[in-house]
Amino acid sequence: MQTYHVKVERTDPQHARASVRDFTLELGARRADTEAGFNPVETLLSAAGACLLTGLQFVAQTSQIPLEGAWVELEATRQDKPPTLTQIRYRLHLKSPAPPERLERLLELAERNSTVLQTLAQAVRLEGSWEVAP
Template identity: 45%
Template sequence: MAGRRDAMNPVELLLAALAACMLKGIERVTPMLAFQIEGAEVALEAIRQDAPPKLTLIRYHITVDSAETDQRLDLLHRNILKYGTISNTLSSAVPLEGSLRRKV
């Protein structure tokens, strides 16, 4: 596999796991909350320091296509973070900072 340009590096794999966790959280929580949603996207960015090599911050932006109220969007956001295995694991090691917003 060495030399393949389409292979993800370890940080990209970690971020992909976090994005999958967030999307799965949306999928799991929306029926319980009777939440109406047409779609969702997650964008992630990791800040890395070189010495010692580690991630110092992960930023995320969740965008949902929904006509739900701002209060209901906030409830969805809190539930995604509260019940996500990967997000809970990562947040104990590196700060997670982000938002959930409505698609415009």
């Protein structure tokens, strides 16, 4: 069992600061303000993407699948009443000479090893796809 602890504090009317150990993350914290920085939903999507890429790297190394690069684009759909995300979609781009069936299995295992994706999948419809990047 692992426990996580993050402190988030309001720094001014438009911003919040998250801190953990010796690291900080500045966040936008004013509704509909696209100039203040990452809003909470964008931060959630970023966490999901980072967690997926972490799992991907772990599985690629342990499975000895060559992975020259990877990035993921995420998108969420939000409804207003009640305010909730109804869907999260992602597209994973992989740079690898491995055959498609090995990359498909790599993604399957990476998803299973992603704490954030596994958690989100229990709360919202989650759809993912992948492609080999040039």
